[in-house]
Amino acid sequence: MSVGFESVRLASEAAFRAMAAPLAETFLVRQQRQLDLAQSGHAIHYWGFCAFCGDRARFTCDWHAAFSHPDGRQEPNWRERLVCDRCGLNNRLRAALHFMQARAGLQRSSLIYLTEQATPFYAAMRQRSDCLVGSEFLRDGTPPGGHNVGGLRHEDVTALSFSDGIFDLVGCFEVLEHVHDYRAGLRELRRVLRPGGHLTASFPFRMDLSETLVRARIDAAGEVEHLAEPEYHGDPLREGGILCFRHFGWDILDAMRMAGFSEAACHLYWSWDLGYLGDPQCLFHAVR
Numbered sequence: 693m694s695v696g697f698e699s700v701r702l703a704s705e706a707a708f709r710a711m712a713a714p715l716a717e718t719f720l721v722r723q724q725r726q727l728d729l730a731q732s733g734h735a736i737h738y739w740g741f742c743a744f745c746g747d748r749a750r751f752t753c754d755w756h757a758a759f760s761h762p763d764g765r766q767e768p769n770w771r772e773r774l775v776c777d778r779c780g781l782n783n784r785l786r787a788a789l790h791f792m793q794a795r796a797g798l799q800r801s802s803l804i805y806l807t808e809q810a811t812p813f814y815a816a817m818r819q820r821s822d823c824l825v826g827s828e829f830l831r832d833g834t835p836p837g838g839h840n841v842g843g844l845r846h847e848d849v850t851a852l853s854f855s856d857g858i859f860d861l862v863g864c865f866e867v868l869e870h871v872h873d874y875r876a877g878l879r880e881l882r883r884v885l886r887p888g889g890h891l892t893a894s895f896p897f898r899m900d901l902s903e904t905l906v907r908a909r910i911d912a913a914g915e916v917e918h919l920a921e922p923e924y925h926g927d928p929l930r931e932g933g934i935l936c937f938r939h940f941g942w943d944i945l946d947a948m949r950m951a952g953f954s955e956a957a958c959h960l961y962w963s964w965d966l967g968y969l970g971d972p973q974c975l976f977h978a979v980r
């Protein structure tokens with residue numbers, strides 16, 4: 693059983709295209725294995741190793757938010773619903789934490805900023821870090837850098853209240869697609885990192901797109917203009933969810949470089965043993 697974090701690092705769309713044929717073959721083999729597992733029952737279980745628990749663990753997946761294939765087969769949402777029975781963390785969160793430990797230098801003493809606070813990931817990270825700051829985008833009048841009565845800190849990722857260069861690591865997961873000016877957000881996330889500090893991020897990513905798909909934008913009058921069927925994602929603080937402005941394409945790597953990051957890349961990963969199923973699963977990483 694391999695418990696290291698194995699990934700394919702892709703620094704550009706060209707690098708992806710060069711590997712597209714072997715990757716497609718690999719995806720097909722994995723897909724069949726996943727579909728076979730999905731046939732195993734209404735509640736899907738198998739044994740593997742949880743990198744967060746550091747031990748053998750049983751993974752469970754349900755059928756909430758399942759996908760339909762064109763041929764009618766159903767496939768579970770492995771990314772969000774494949775959960776370790778012990779720690780309760782899903783595939784995406786276990787992988788993000790594992791990646792930060794393996795590739796972004798995460799240590800107990802690292803000074804970390806997470807662009808979330810009212811989430812299971814923040815709670816899990818607190819168990820692994822002595823120096824963690826989290827925040828949410830509050831709409832209750834709390835000033836930037838202030839805390840509300842519930843103890844949540846307010847930050848706007850396009851105008852952070854932190855000083856320059858203070859964090860070793862920034863984790864920004866499933867946030868940038870909801871930020872209208874995500875380029876300003878990237879510049880801010882870089883600004884608060886120390887030189888050599890690491891950004892780890894995830895967001896809806898379409899490997900088939902060179903250019904980011906804009907689903908909604910803010911017009912001159914400050915109103916939201918929908919260019920595609922409105923898509924709302926779950927949000928711990930907002931019933932009805934939060935609007936997704938875009939699905940990113942490969943140009944996100946250019947946006948990261950333009951924001952001043954180096955070594956920007958997409959890391960593709962998959963592991964049966966570690967419970968990282970679903971294709972493609974990817975995390976983005978860059979260094980200040």
Ligand SMILES: [Zn+2]
Nearest residue numbers: 742745776779
């Ligand atoms: Zn676990």
